[in-house]
Amino acid sequence: MLKKWTIQRAVTMSGVGIHSGEPVRLTLKPSDSGAVSFRRTDLGGLSVPLDPRNIETGNRSALVSGGGSIQTIEHLLAVLYVLGLDSLDIEVEGGEIPIFDGSAGPLAEALARAGVQALAEDKVVARIVRPLVVEEAGASLSISPDEDFRIAYRIDFPHPAIGTQSLALALTRQTFLEEIAPARTFGFLKDVTELRRKGLAQGGSLANALVLDEEKVVNGPLRFPDEFVRHKVLDLIGDLALFGRPLLGHFQATRAGHALHLRAVRLLFDTPGSWVSETAAAPRYLLDEAGLPCQRPPSALK
Secondary structure, three states, X not given: XXXXXXXXXXXXXXXXXXXXXXXXXXXXXXXXXXXXXXXXXXXXXXXXXXXXXXXXXOOOEEEEEOOEEXXXXXXXXXXXXXXXXXXXXXXXXXXXXXXXXXXXXXXXXHHHHOOEEEEEEEOOEEEEOOOEEEEEOOEEEEXXXXXXXXXXXXXXXXXXXXXXXXXXXXXXXXXXXXXXXXXXXXXXXXXXXXXXXXXXXXXXXXXXXXXEOOOOEOOOOOOOOOHHHHHHHHHHHHHHHHHOOOEEEEEEEEOOOHHHHHHHHHHHHHOHHHEEEEOOOOOHHHEOOOOOEOOOOOOOOO
């Protein structure tokens, strides 16, 4: 059976919040609690529970508590999810996870170097057994049974540099680290004024996001020809991590975003008959080279 994992050594990173524009300090500490917990150290250690019922969406996913919030959690949650790290104390000095270069790459590299420690508690996997669908205004996200964790994502932007892009994959740790985590967030110059009027994108720059004018990517080159859809896959993984368990299922998204991702997670919570708990099965990204549940934490770099 798979065990829950934490890191061996604390990790501290600093950067800027893409929406707040403020400096942020992030510290991830080993924990034997069996859960991921967030605290705002700049607000007297305020606990901000990791709960999909406490999430606000928009151009990011944000944890919201009565006394404070933590924005842009999706990249960090995606890394924790794929590396199998389910027991951490996370301290944030500021209201947002640093954006770094706009991707999850720096977070994945730092956590890989921190090492992995197994706990006594078993991981519990959720296997999808009944299809579900959420739809809104031409966007959809369907969930169906599968023996692995699979994602198929299709985007369609009326922009010459993006257009229609699709990506389908059964996730492995190596695929995530090499082909998904490095994909950067993106935005359009025409939207900047309105985003900043709403208090968003205050820290956005050519160094931490792909920026498009009416015709092209202003700050290329791209890391992948289809970097845009790869980043949407990254966001979906991070939002699905809010369910709190590894998932065995096929997730097919079309023109979706954070709001629809969250609706799907909440629908899973509200439809317990759509999934069953298992401890003897696991998605491929948590398996060893022989395809068996790991008896010890594998290297995060494999």
